[in-house]
Amino acid sequence: MEQFLIDNADRYKWLVQVFKSKPTSAKAGTGSGGSANPDFLVSARIRPLLPDEIAQGFPEGVYSRGETNIVDLHELKKPVKGGLPSLTSFSYPVDRVFGPDATTKQIYDDIIQPLIPWAWGGGVSTMFAYGQTGSGKTFTVSGLEEYMAETLMGGGLDGERKLYMTIIELAGQSAFDLLNSRKHISILEDSYGNTQLAGALEHHITTKSSCLELIKVAASLRRTAPTLKNDSSSRSHAICRIRIENPSIPSAEDGLLYLIDLAGSEAARDKTTHDAARMKEAKEINTSLSVLKDCIRGRALVDLDDLASGSGSTKKAYVPFRHCTLTKTLKHVFDPAPTAGMRRSCKTVVVACVNPCLADTNASKNTLRYAEMLRVVVPAKKTPAYEPSVPTTWNNEQLREWITKSSGTPPISAPLLAPTESGAQLLRLPIPQFIARCLETPGGGVSPEQAQAFQSKFWQLHIDSSRSRATSATADKDKSEAKLTRMERLDSSADVESPPDAKDVPFKERIRPGMVVSYRAVGKAGALGPKQMGVVLSRAGAVGERVRDVYGVQVNPRDGDNQEEGRGERYLCSMVIPAILPGAYDVSLWRQVVVGVEEMEAEVILEWDMATRYHYLTV
Ligand SMILES: Nc1ncnc2c1ncn2[C@@H]1O[C@H](COP(=O)(O)OP(=O)(O)OP(=O)(O)O)[C@@H](O)[C@H]1O
Missing domain, CATH: 3.40.850.10 (Kinesin motor domain)
Incomplete structure (x- = not known):
């Protein structure tokens, strides 16, 4: 067969030339009506013939059809009964073709x-x-x-x-x-x-x-x-x-x-x-x-x-x-x-x-x-109808509106967080990148905790909406109280539990047992780093004299002991530590620490998730 190819190389090249000069069919690289998947790209690189292949007299059998991202492959068929060898051709669509002249740098x-x-x-x-x-x-x-x-x-x-x-x-x-x-x-x-x-x-x-x-x-x-x-x-x-x-x-x-x-x-x-x-x-x-x-x-x-x-x-x-x-x-x-x-x-x-x-x-x-x-081509489909509680149905404008409304105080810059993305696309953004974009909000007022909590809130909404959509596919369509999504329940219960004007009172003036606070640990960072969270248990002065915190510090020192002059109120808190799952936290009740009001930075809302049995930050 190899000798047949070498002997008929001239005829083969002529047949290929004729094939190339025919008008190309409009067989698009993406198939009918779809587009390439932006996160999944299949390319082809056709290397040049190597010196030994050229020396043996083999011509090229595979060609790039340039811009259309189609690879043409030709074979020379032996004639069945006399006659001349003929060309059999195949075409393969890919997302990108690199011909023999393309360098690795171009591909990169x-x-x-x-x-x-x-x-x-x-x-x-x-x-x-x-x-x-x-x-x-x-x-x-x-x-x-x-x-x-x-x-x-x-x-x-x-x-x-x-x-x-x-x-x-x-x-x-x-x-x-x-x-x-x-x-x-x-x-x-x-x-x-x-x-x-x-x-x-x-x-x-x-x-x-x-x-x-x-x-x-x-x-x-x-x-x-x-x-x-x-x-x-x-x-x-x-x-x-x-x-x-x-x-x-x-x-x-x-x-x-x-x-x-x-x-x-x-x-x-x-x-x-x-x-x-x-x-x-x-x-x-x-x-x-x-x-x-x-x-x-x-x-x-x-x-x-x-x-x-x-x-x-x-x-x-x-x-x-x-x-x-x-x-x-x-x-x-x-x-x-x-x-x-x-x-x-x-x-x-x-x-x-x-x-x-x-x-x-x-x-x-x-x-x-x-x-x-x-290749998995993204089918051309009509945009899903907008639903306020289903982030995957939001276009960029609807997403931006939700970001501005729901990202807390100060609001996260919607154009910086979602310059072009739809709701579905933003859900695919890696968490650190999501947080980094939030922190670009001008003014420097957005903290990493707020950004992380907002990312969790966005995801939680998506999970809730997916669950409720799956349920609603099989159950009664009536929207009853039992069918409210978790975020809706959270929002409505928050309205019931907190006085309407609670947001206007600085958190340091309403510290109470059970409140979760973030604080900057001064001189006792340990393995968790300086930025930490804790659940307020009580005023430090309310516990017995023998109680010591996780660092061995006496929580309620007698006058003169360990007491630093000029410090504000101090609270005994349980540490909130990152759990094994990303974005998840555990409250470690037995690991207690004393936190001064001056070390506290913000109130944090933790939400308990039954499925994973961990807490997650919410805005
Ligand atoms: N784009 C190119 N330009 C020039 N030479 C190339 C190109 N691609 C491959 N070659 C040469 O082709 C030969 C085979 O390439 P390489 O070893 O990379 O093949 P491979 O697919 O990794 O093979 P294997 O699977 O057997 O390891 C090498 O001599 C290499 O230098």
């Missing part, structure tokens, strides 16, 4: 760079390089890693972050730490359902050079085996994970950035030369890639359903992430189950690397079909 700037601020802001960003062996995955990923290191370490991103890098390799059922001499590690699920890379080292990275040095070490330890297409073919998946910690919001989940160089799917020409072990390895790789496809597609469908949940749909796609080690490791990326009511906000980019050689079109077809199957 166009589709990868936006992943970095997303992870920096607390989201999960993932890039997969997929393709046949020798199609340019490692070439692409290693180039992208360099640019990524530059962006992360270049100082152009807002705020302070701590970065930790882990690089592991998955080969069959085994996992190895590529930053610790290929030491065996275990992929385990802990009792909270989180995947743990037990035994893998995390390296704190502080400079671009230290980051690149670690990437170099990992590349040198990656398992490779020669294939016909590539002398050093990677027979394993390599996962580079950067965990991004935001010290200014300790309760927020860390941002995660994954760059994944998948093991090469096999070229048919390769398979003829395999022994049993290599065949088994190839089978394992293909199985994991198949599960990966189901997970990527499943998760994209779940997100799409969320974006469109104004429709009230409760049908969820299945994401089989526990079916193989690769997807289990990437639980954060795929798990559709929310934690504390919130699903991690993910942005994913797939780069399908394509070998253009006419002799390899079978494998390239598989790669492009795989890419096509991953």
